[in-house]
Amino acid sequence: MLFHFRRKEIPWEVVDSKAIEPVHMYYDEDKDFDISSIGDVDSCGRYVFQVQQSNNTTELQNAVVFARQQLLKEVGKKGYNVLLSESWDLTIYRRGKRHRVQVNYCGRPARIVGDLPTLRPPPFMQVLQDTI
Template sequence: MLFHFRRKEIPWEVVGSKAIEPVHMYYDEDKELDITSMGEANTCGTYVFHVQQLKKVEELRNTVVFAKQQLLKEIGKKGFNVLLSESWDVTIYRRGKRHRVQVNYSGRPAHIVGDLPTLRPPPFIQVLQDCI
């Protein structure tokens, strides 16, 4: 009987993490929104990006923006078109020279009738400045 031993893999090391608690995206000073329906709970999406070398903050910001866009597509399939509140967290992993970025993006979906408000960037995206 032959045994094949699995090659020892190097684990991913956590090198950075940032999180933003839920933030309301639309306030009273905005034009009045005609909300017809709202999700019963927050919707969450987890997105993983593999990067050879994470050198620029812009690359990290782009992962969060992309995660938001993907979550908006997902809620669109359920009949919603905006996120009333949003939160996210980013975890950066490293194994040798390679990096992995995991983004968890969450928000309260809603459906608005009429003109949609302008799409805002993810809240507090500037906190990623000191991650790299």
């Protein structure tokens, strides 16, 4: 019997992690809008990005914004057009000189009839200012 040994790979090391609990995105003082349906469960997406530097706040914020856009596209395929509550967590990994960012973005999808309210930025993006 012949055994093939895998080359020893260096694992990804967790450098930092940030998480935001679910936040309601629309309140009573917002423009009136009609909700025709709300999803039974939250929708989540996991997105992984290669970044040049893990301490570049702009790259981290862009990763969170892109993850949100992708999740909105996914829930759009199911007939929803907004997220009533949103949460995210971001983990930065390092292996040698390479860095990777993983964003998990979750939200409660809903369908609004008529004019959509203005899209707000993802919640608590200021947390990323303190990264590394």
